[in-house]
Amino acid sequence: MKVLFATSELYPLIKTGGLADVSQGLSAALARAGAQVTLILPGYGAVLSKLGQPEQRYPLQDDYLRTDVGLARYRCPQSGLPLLLVECPALYERDGGPYATATAEPWPDNAERFAQFCRAVVCVLAGRAEGLASGYEVVHCNDWQTGLIPGLVRQAGLPQTTLFTIHNLAYQGIFDHATFQQLQLPPEWWHIEALEFFGRFSFMKAGIVFSHRVTTVSPTYAEEILHEPLGCGMAGLLQHHAPKLSGILNGADYSVWNPADDPCIRFHYDADRLPEKLNNKLDLQRQLGLRLTKTTPLIGMVGRLEQQKGVDWLLAAMEALQGEAVQWVILGSGRPEFEQQLQQLARRNPKTMAVIIGYDETLAHRIEAGSDLFAMPSRFEPCGLNQIYSLRYGTLPVVRHTGGLADTVNDASDSALAAGTATGFVFSEPTAEALTRTLRRAISRYAEPGLWRQMQLTAMAQRFDWERSAHDYLTTYQQE
Numbered sequence: 325m326k327v328l329f330a331t332s333e334l335y336p337l338i339k340t341g342g343l344a345d346v347s348q349g350l351s352a353a354l355a356r357a358g359a360q361v362t363l364i365l366p367g368y369g370a371v372l373s374k375l376g377q378p379e380q381r382y383p384l385q386d387d388y389l390r391t392d393v394g395l396a397r398y399r400c401p402q403s404g405l406p407l408l409l410v411e412c413p414a415l416y417e418r419d420g421g422p423y424a425t426a427t428a429e430p431w432p433d434n435a436e437r438f439a440q441f442c443r444a445v446v447c448v449l450a451g452r453a454e455g456l457a458s459g460y461e462v463v464h465c466n467d468w469q470t471g472l473i474p475g476l477v478r479q480a481g482l483p484q485t486t487l488f489t490i491h492n493l494a495y496q497g498i499f500d501h502a503t504f505q506q507l508q509l510p511p512e513w514w515h516i517e518a519l520e521f522f523g524r525f526s527f528m529k530a531g532i533v534f535s536h537r538v539t540t541v542s543p544t545y546a547e548e549i550l551h552e553p554l555g556c557g558m559a560g561l562l563q564h565h566a567p568k569l570s571g572i573l574n575g576a577d578y579s580v581w582n583p584a585d586d587p588c589i590r591f592h593y594d595a596d597r598l599p600e601k602l603n604n605k606l607d608l609q610r611q612l613g614l615r616l617t618k619t620t621p622l623i624g625m626v627g628r629l630e631q632q633k634g635v636d637w638l639l640a641a642m643e644a645l646q647g648e649a650v651q652w653v654i655l656g657s658g659r660p661e662f663e664q665q666l667q668q669l670a671r672r673n674p675k676t677m678a679v680i681i682g683y684d685e686t687l688a689h690r691i692e693a694g695s696d697l698f699a700m701p702s703r704f705e706p707c708g709l710n711q712i713y714s715l716r717y718g719t720l721p722v723v724r725h726t727g728g729l730a731d732t733v734n735d736a737s738d739s740a741l742a743a744g745t746a747t748g749f750v751f752s753e754p755t756a757e758a759l760t761r762t763l764r765r766a767i768s769r770y771a772e773p774g775l776w777r778q779m780q781l782t783a784m785a786q787r788f789d790w791e792r793s794a795h796d797y798l799t800t801y802q803q804e
């Protein structure tokens with residue numbers, strides 16, 4: 325089966341969150357399962373600087389494409405799969421991130437940037453990239469940045485099956501009517517049964533309406549978005565399209581996230597060498613200037629510092645546990661007030677709290693390896709990857725019962741402990757108090773080394789391989 329995988333992020337070339345990891349891990353697993361996969365990504369400056377010369381360039385023929393848009397073929401660094409870059413220096417080669425400036429302002433021309441990307445993808449599907457055979461049977465689209473592809477495929481009468489994956493319904497790619505006109509989209513799409521969304525229009529809605537199949541990244545989130553508030557205004561629309569919607573849990577790339585051979589950590593370990601984990605803890609404490617102690621529980625957190633991730637609850641829990649025997653290490657960036665409040669707390673507690681604002685892959689791995697607990701108190705979480713990585717590192721996750729967190733972590737209830745199936749600590753109530761209570765529960769369990777070790781071993785034995793997800797996607801591609 326020949327698949328074109330369209331995405332706006334790809335590890336290790338460009339990453340703001342889990343989508344980059346999914347694009348890498350899933351495409352590689354699809355290829356291992358026998359699919360012929362090509363990836364297609366905007367040619368951001370940051371990506372071009374990491375790749376050498378292209379293997380080939382192809383002119384694109386499309387009346388709606390800017391004349392300065394081109395296509396070039398490279399290879400994915402990790403998997404070696406073919407990688408097409410839609411190149412346009414004026415749109416994609418800028419200092420800053422893929423969606424926003426260095427100071428987190430969305431690029432003012434995001435609609436045009438991603439509409440041009442979508443049109444270029446459809447040009448490839450239609451065989452209008454000169455010298456490049458199409459023959460694709462499936463186009464797999466990811467999040468709003470690719471949302472126009474299914475409609476354009478349908479409008480052009482192309483034969484491909486279109487699958488649209490929602491990684492986060494909270495980001496919908498919404499723009500105004502003037503932008504709709506500038507993009508020269510079919511006028512009949514300005515309709516409530518097409519793109520129009522409360523007086524504006526949405527790329528995400530376009531992807532949902534026009535694709536053959538819609539997936540999201542966990543079974544629980546696939547149910548949650550059928551109702552408000554997690555439907556983000558689209559619950560009714562999704563109910564209408566429910567027959568084509570399903571949830572496929574993300575996987576983890578254990579060639580990147582494995583404590584037995586992780587190049588980012590100093591002391592490698594697995595179930596048979598679990599005591600080595602403590603050396604990573606001391607190493608992390610030393611690096612961050614925390615008090616050196618093997619016995620005080622260390623709680624880690626890595627992620628976007630946004631409301632979604634429950635950072636306000638985390639701040640309240642950190643305050644509530646101040647002065648108690650617990651240490652924290654937080655790595656992330658996001659809302660300026662969260663960044664400042666976290667930094668203030670850390671300044672007041674230099675030996676027990678380390679807060680690092682920024683993006684640091686190596687430190688993210690070291691936190692997974694060195695922490696005892698990993699906090700993910702998300703308000704909602706389509707899937708979440710860090711809790712899956714934490715399980716593998718024997719770092720027990722403390723999570724809210726939502727989305728993919730609910731699908732991957734098994735609470736340390738008395739019955740689960742007795743059955744030997746507990747892998748973490750789960751709470752439901754959406755409050756800071758519930759998080760604090762659950763952290764206290766985890767900390768008191770930490771004082772029981774035998775029980776803790778058993779939980780670590782159970783957690784480390786869990787497998788969320790991409791193989792299983794790839795198999796489900798291949799089946800879904802065929803369910804047109």
Ligand code: ADP
Pocket residue numbers: 340341342343345626627628655656657682683684685688707708709710711
């Ligand atoms: P989301 O996609 O909502 O941000 P996920 O848990 O799915 O959440 O994926 C987040 C990914 O991004 C993980 O691989 C995580 O390690 C990484 N990540 C997030 N913030 C940082 C950061 N500040 N430094 C390094 N890695 C980060």
Ligand code: GLC
Pocket residue numbers: 341342343346491492541574705706707708709728
């Ligand atoms: C989104 C979601 C996250 C998910 C990731 C990859 O960023 O917020 O929960 O794991 O996409 O699918």
